[in-house]
Each structure stands twice: as structure tokens, then as C-alpha cells.
Amino acid sequence: MARSEQELNSKNAAAVTMLKRAVELELESQYQPALVCYQEGIDLLIQVLKGIKDDTKKRNLKKNISDYLNRAENIKKYLDQVKEDGKHHKQIKIEENATGFSYESLFQEYLNETVTEVWIEDAYIRQTHQLYNFLRFCELIIKRSCNIKTIHLLTSLDNGNVKIEQINALEQIKGSLRNHGVLLELEYSSSIHDREIRLNNGWIIKIGRGLDYFKHPKGKFSLGYCDFDLRPCHETTVDIFHTNHTKKI
Structure with a gap:
């Protein structure tokens, strides 16, 4: 043959x-x-x-x-x-110490020109590293969603001096976003418990640990300090699904 x-x-x-x-x-x-x-x-x-x-x-x-x-x-x-029809559901399980799960790697495909409004519900946007996490996520929104107009944040207030630092930091982020033509609406709640991100194009992102799923870097000059794709993560689960009826937080 x-x-x-x-x-x-x-x-x-x-x-x-x-x-x-x-x-x-x-x-x-x-x-x-x-x-x-x-x-x-x-x-x-x-x-x-x-x-x-x-x-x-x-x-x-x-x-x-x-x-x-x-x-x-x-x-x-x-x-x-x-x-x-809104039945799409994707689950991502992040293992302990896993890398390659920056906000950009996980969420950039859902943040496009159709996104004009974002709702973020996370009780733990309080400590310095958590505030930086929120800032990084806002930067991603600005880069990926060219028509973004409003970002809503619902979080909880810390206590004492940390509370003052938290409010000051969020107000600075609000002012910086304003320079890009984006309104940051801040709301505080003492009873908040859900952690999720909603986009007005119908996508909903639920993260077990909220935005705070990265481990602290071993040092300021260690890999992963700047590039979060190289930053080890805590174990958590990310659920991403779509609905035709996105509700505001």
C-alpha cells in the first residue's frame, strides 16, 4: 500500500x-x-x-x-x-499559592466597550493593601472599558485612625477617577457580607475572598510585587456568570 x-x-x-x-x-x-x-x-x-x-x-x-x-x-x-439567555456559568478554582490570576488575566474579557457602569460590593476595602487592590481594579476598568462612566463601591468602614485613612484614600481614588471622566460613588454599610462585582453588560463576578485574594509579597523587590500575575494567591473560588437582568447593588 x-x-x-x-x-x-x-x-x-x-x-x-x-x-x-x-x-x-x-x-x-x-x-x-x-x-x-x-x-x-x-x-x-x-x-x-x-x-x-x-x-x-x-x-x-x-x-x-x-x-x-x-x-x-x-x-x-x-x-x-x-x-x-443568561445561563452561562464559569467557575475558576484558585489553589493555594497559585500564580497567573491577576485581575487582568481573570476579568479583561468581560470588561469591554459595552461596560459603562460597574458595581463592586466588598466589605474589605479598608486596609492599605486592600485599597491598593481596589485601585488596581479601577485601573483595569479604565484601560479596558473605554466608555465607563460610573463605578459604585459598597464597603464597610474600619475603626479609629484606620477609618480616617480609608476614607481619605477612597476620596483620592475618587478624585483621580474624576480626572478620567469617571464618577466613583461610595457607600458604606456595617452589615455588608456579599462579595461580588456586577457589570451593566450582564456579567456578574463572585469571588470568595473578594478582591483580596493575593498573598503579601515576600519583599518590595520580590517577583510579584508589581506584576500580580506573579503574585501567589490564597485559595479561593471565582464564579462568573451572565444575566440579562443585572440589578444594582
Whole structure:
């Protein structure tokens, strides 16, 4: 058997295996992995098609490819509709001491030109490092959401001198945001307990530890002090989902 024919047979066998798995996953309602398997299997069949000379075989294979393309397209439409209907849910589990989870890495895909208003509910925007966390998140919003107009923060007040420093720091952030044409609305509550971020484009981000999931750096000149993708994290869970009816905090 010629080498080219062997390669075609090998690719065809791989395609059959991949597409069989795609059908099984689809029947199990595992649509996202099924779509991936369909796409890979179809790609293999297209490669096989290019090497076939017999017209009848070509015609039959084209029909098979067309059928699988239709199934893949139907799954894609379904997944897009699920996302549009607000049923999308993504969970990210951050392990203890894990790195690579800066605000930008986690949230930049949800912060785009459609975002004009953001609500942040986090009881612990009080200590200096927590205030810097909030400032970093505001910087990300400014960079990614070119049409942002208002940021709402609901947090709790600290006690004593720390309370004064907290208020002063938040007022400085408010003034800095104003220079970028963004209004920061501050609200304080002694009974706040939820930690979440809501975007007016429908995305909701819930973080078990709020914005304060980074560990303290070992020193001012250690990796991760400036780049939070290199900063070790505390263990926490991030849930990101979409709703067509975002409620204000």
C-alpha cells in the first residue's frame, strides 16, 4: 500500500474515532467538548477528502462532512443561545499559592466597550493593601472599558485612625477617577457580607475572598510585587456568570 494511501487511511480512522466520540458527548449533553470533537473530526475528513481521487467516494465523503457540519453548527447555535439567555456559568478554582490570576488575566474579557457602569460590593476595602487592590481594579476598568462612566463601591468602614485613612484614600481614588471622566460613588454599610462585582453588560463576578485574594509579597523587590500575575494567591473560588437582568447593588 502506498504511503499516501496509508496516511489517508490513518487520518480517516482518526476522524471516525473523533466523530464517534463527538456523537457520544452530544447524546450526553456535553455540548462544549462535543463541539471540539466535531471540529477536529471534520478537519481530518477534509484532509482525507483532498487526497481522494474516486468521484463516488468524494461525493459520499462530502455528504458526511456536510452532515457533521450541520450537527456542529446546531451545537454552536445552542451554546450561543445559552450564553445569551443568561445561563452561562464559569467557575475558576484558585489553589493555594497559585500564580497567573491577576485581575487582568481573570476579568479583561468581560470588561469591554459595552461596560459603562460597574458595581463592586466588598466589605474589605479598608486596609492599605486592600485599597491598593481596589485601585488596581479601577485601573483595569479604565484601560479596558473605554466608555465607563460610573463605578459604585459598597464597603464597610474600619475603626479609629484606620477609618480616617480609608476614607481619605477612597476620596483620592475618587478624585483621580474624576480626572478620567469617571464618577466613583461610595457607600458604606456595617452589615455588608456579599462579595461580588456586577457589570451593566450582564456579567456578574463572585469571588470568595473578594478582591483580596493575593498573598503579601515576600519583599518590595520580590517577583510579584508589581506584576500580580506573579503574585501567589490564597485559595479561593471565582464564579462568573451572565444575566440579562443585572440589578444594582
